[in-house]
Structures are given as C-alpha cells and as structure tokens.
Amino acid sequence: MTPGARLQAAIELLDEVEVTPRPADAVISAFFRARRFIGAKDRAAVAETVYGVLRRHARLRWWFQHAGGFPITARTLLIADQILAQGRPADHLDKLFSGGRFAPEQFSQNEIRLANKLEGHTLDHPDMPDDVAVECPEWASGLLREFYGDRFVTELAALLDPAPLDLRTNTVKGDRDAAIAALAAGGIEGEVTRWSPFGIRVHGRPPLASTDAFKNGLIEIQDEGSQLIGLLTDAQPGHQVVDFCSGAGGKALAIAAGMNNKGRLVACDVLEKRLKRAAERLRRAGLHNVETRPLSSERDPWVKRHKGKFDRVLVDAPCTGTGTWRRNPDSRWRLLGPGLEELLKLQHSILDSASRLVKPGGRLIFATCSLLPQENEHQIDAFLAAHPDFTVKPVDELWPTAVGTASPGTGNYMRLSPARHGTDGFFAAVLERGSAME
Numbered sequence: 001m002t003p004g005a006r007l008q009a010a011i012e013l014l015d016e017v018e019v020t021p022r023p024a025d026a027v028i029s030a031f032f033r034a035r036r037f038i039g040a041k042d043r044a045a046v047a048e049t050v051y052g053v054l055r056r057h058a059r060l061r062w063w064f065q066h067a068g069g070f071p072i073t074a075r076t077l078l079i080a081d082q083i084l085a086q087g088r089p090a091d092h093l094d095k096l097f098s099g100g101r102f103a104p105e106q107f108s109q110n111e112i113r114l115a116n117k118l119e120g121h122t123l124d125h126p127d128m129p130d131d132v133a134v135e136c137p138e139w140a141s142g143l144l145r146e147f148y149g150d151r152f153v154t155e156l157a158a159l160l161d162p163a164p165l166d167l168r169t170n171t172v173k174g175d176r177d178a179a180i181a182a183l184a185a186g187g188i189e190g191e192v193t194r195w196s197p198f199g200i201r202v203h204g205r206p207p208l209a210s211t212d213a214f215k216n217g218l219i220e221i222q223d224e225g226s227q228l229i230g231l232l233t234d235a236q237p238g239h240q241v242v243d244f245c246s247g248a249g250g251k252a253l254a255i256a257a258g259m260n261n262k263g264r265l266v267a268c269d270v271l272e273k274r275l276k277r278a279a280e281r282l283r284r285a286g287l288h289n290v291e292t293r294p295l296s297s298e299r300d301p302w303v304k305r306h307k308g309k310f311d312r313v314l315v316d317a318p319c320t321g322t323g324t325w326r327r328n329p330d331s332r333w334r335l336l337g338p339g340l341e342e343l344l345k346l347q348h349s350i351l352d353s354a355s356r357l358v359k360p361g362g363r364l365i366f367a368t369c370s371l372l373p374q375e376n377e378h379q380i381d382a383f384l385a386a387h388p389d390f391t392v393k394p395v396d397e398l399w400p401t402a403v404g405t406a407s408p409g410t411g412n413y414m415r416l417s418p419a420r421h422g423t424d425g426f427f428a429a430v431l432e433r434g435s436a437m438e
C-alpha cells in the first residue's frame, strides 16, 4: 500500500467505527477479514493510525474548538492527528491527499484552513483542562477524582499509552524458559514479567498467531494482571472449580493449567458464543478437565442444584472496563453495554447467586477490570454485610503461596493499575466461606 492508500483505509475504518455499535477492535478485525488482500504490515500500520486517533479523542476535539470550530469528520480528525501527534507537515500531508487511485480525495478549502491553523502545534496544550489532557469522560471523572485524589492525573495519564503485549506460559505444555526460547528461535524477543511467574512481556507487536509456540498451545496472549487473578484463585489439582463469568475463557485457561488437568472446572457464561470460543482455546491448550455451561442468567436453576459443591468460584464480573482503557480507548466514549448503575446491580446479583456454589471452607474470588471503587471495594462491603459466613482472605497473605513472587503490597485486595504496576487496571478480592453453611 502507498502511504496515501494507508491513510484512505484509516479514514474508511474510522467512519466504520463511528457508525457501528460494536467495540473498535471488533470493527477493525472485521474490516481486515473482509480485505484479506491487505498485507500484515499495512494492516498493522492502518490499525495503529486508527487506534491513535481513538486514543487522542478528547485532545483532538479540543483542538477543533480551539482552532475555531471546524467540522469533525474522519478525514479532519486524521488530518489533525497527523499534524499534531505525528508531526507531519501540512504540505506533506496535502501531497498524500492526492485524489489519486486509492489515495484520499484532495483537501477541501476548509481542510486547508484547518491544516494551516494546526501547523506548528503539538497535541498537548497548557490550556487543556485535565480531563481532556488525560482523556477522562465526564461520567467517570468525578468518581475517579474522588478515589485517586492528587494521583488522578498520574493514574489517568498512564492509561493513555498502548498496553504492552503479555503472554502466559501454559505450564501443561512447558515452562517459561522453554517458551522464551521457542519465541526467540522465531525472532521474537520477550522478557519475564515482574509479578506473574508465568508471564512474558514481548517487545513490539510481532505476529504471534503464526508461531509454533502459539499453535502448539505453549503460550496464550493474556495481560499480566489477568494472569494474577487466575493465580489468586489458587485452584489446586483435584479441586472442583467454577469460573462463573468465563467469557472466551482467558482466566479459565490459566486456572485449568494450574490444576494440571486434575479435578474439574465448569466455565459458565450467559453468552454461549463466547463459551464456544473458550472450548476451542482449551483444546489447543491441551486442557481436558473443563466443561462449559451456558446459563440463562445468574439465577439459572443449575446454580441452585449445585449449591455448596465447589472449592473455588471465580466471579470475573462484567464491569465498565475502566482498567482496560489503554487497550480499548474507544470504550471511554462509547458505552455500548449497560451503564454503571445497571452494572452495579448486575455485579451484586451475580455475586449473591454465585456465592451459593461455594462449599464450606471454599473460596469466592471476585474480580473486575475496573478502577472504580463502586465496582470493587463497595461491592465487597455490601456482599460481606449480607453474607456474614464469608470473610476476607487478605491478598497480601495469600500471595507468597498462591503467586510466589514479591507481592505488590496492595493489602486485603489486589488492586493493580498501569501507573503503579505496569499491568491493566484490575481488582480482586478473595472471600472464604466459614465451615458451617448459612
């Protein structure tokens, strides 16, 4: 692809993301699936351009206001991003917008005026309000400010950069050194992660799906923080385990690997399509002790029938995903699923129902990828008030045996953030049921 053709593809994709009520990563994947003739390098370059514009959503829009109120379109956003964030001179950009075959149409008069106004500036500006500078939407700003206090800007700024690419070694297939060596043989450099004993942080964005290590199930793509939730579940070989909100099985894969194919893990979700994806991944990973169970809702009769039967129940609850903003920058601005109030009710109800599955002496693990205390500590407080037979197992105490690395030292609960830990933002609480049932 020529540089102009890449820009045109990015404009088309930005238009598609704008009108499609699905997450940007799904829209981007579908766009390339329908255009298999676009090679891997071009795909990566186009996707990076699109993600860049989405990542700089509020700051770019601020500049449109500041420059005198220009119309916001996919084209003008891209022009602004190229000048302000990529430092491309306006006259160079003008040449790429040549109107030639596959290239974008030539600049309109308005676009020439916009490019000239922005020329010589960079993205950040001292007059930008903090919420704009750190891309924080209004719906979350008050809650995050209240929680983080004077760390608000630091914590939010760390969510602006792209997330690193983390892998988890599937210990059923080999150890971490073997995985690092297998990747290195294919020219992929990676280093051990700080907190997860099975994690590898890879340099750049290499095409992993075509590597033998991936095809043989030796590695899985999984953020380090997510790996740690699997470890804190502390499921042992022989245990009976439920992953209540299993989705496509990211954490189920990690937990089942730790059980070394001994015992039983039931992966539940209300979306059967996701569970089917989980089943495929489990096969590739060589894990045979997992069954999938679609639920009609968190109150499915299956739950009542299996009351008190499980050693471990993980609730990886649906949430706002504020901890994954660097991975899904569009999710800050496009609330495609339920809003916060609805999520809080759902989380409460899922926790309440799933807790029935835990046997006396067993554990309930509640996790989210949210930074908001309303979805985390407050949910645990409400749960404990209603369920006095459960108590908190402090994460700091569990860490040495369950994880085995130096603990991040976040107290009773695991609370990770990109600014402090270099992982996505995650929360996890481990609750133990007393030996007599309620």
Ligand SMILES: C[S@@+](CC[C@H](N)C(=O)[O-])C[C@H]1O[C@@H](n2cnc3c(N)ncnc32)[C@H](O)[C@@H]1O
Residues within 6 Å of the ligand: 226, 244, 245, 246, 247, 248, 249, 250, 251, 252, 268, 269, 270, 271, 274, 295, 297, 298, 316, 317, 318, 319, 350
């Ligand atoms: C955070 S995602 C799970 C991610 C998954 N555990 C992983 O590690 O890949 C939350 C999941 O909860 C599921 N979910 C939503 N409502 C639910 C309910 N009422 N009962 C059970 N699962 C539910 C969603 O379909 C979604 O897959």
